[in-house]
Amino acid sequence: MSEYQVKKLRRTDKGRIVAGVCSGVGEFVGIDANVVRIALAILTLFGGLGIGIYAIGWLLIPDEKHETSILQDLVSKQQQRRSATDWSGEHKPQP
Template sequence: MKRLVRSANSRIITGVCGGIGQYFNIDPIIIRVLAAISLFISLGITLLIYLLMTVLVPSEGDFRS
């Protein structure tokens, strides 16, 4: 089963964008660029969502399959 997790390998800050990229099978750089653009357009909502995902989405190493 495919799960959304924060990436341990493709991590720059907390691994959220890397994890989203892995989940949707997209290059994490594209996710990071979209997040950076959204950060300036959304008036801080993107930052709030990023922080919430950092807290709520488990890290890749937290799962024992």
């Protein structure tokens, strides 16, 4: 049986300028990261959409060193905080 290698979309350290979104997308799609950067710059000039797309990518795409994204980490921390609070609103001590 042949072994399949699944490509995962990750923010990369190699070629990173700000948060690694463009370099990660470029590596995932198989194009140069500068093409992605130029596309986002053009979208930013015409309505500011590029900045929003980059910010969403930064929140949703995990770093190559982590399994979860920044947004997933924030949600899990919030869920842990909620589970540590009882119905009276008092904080329970963590084990």
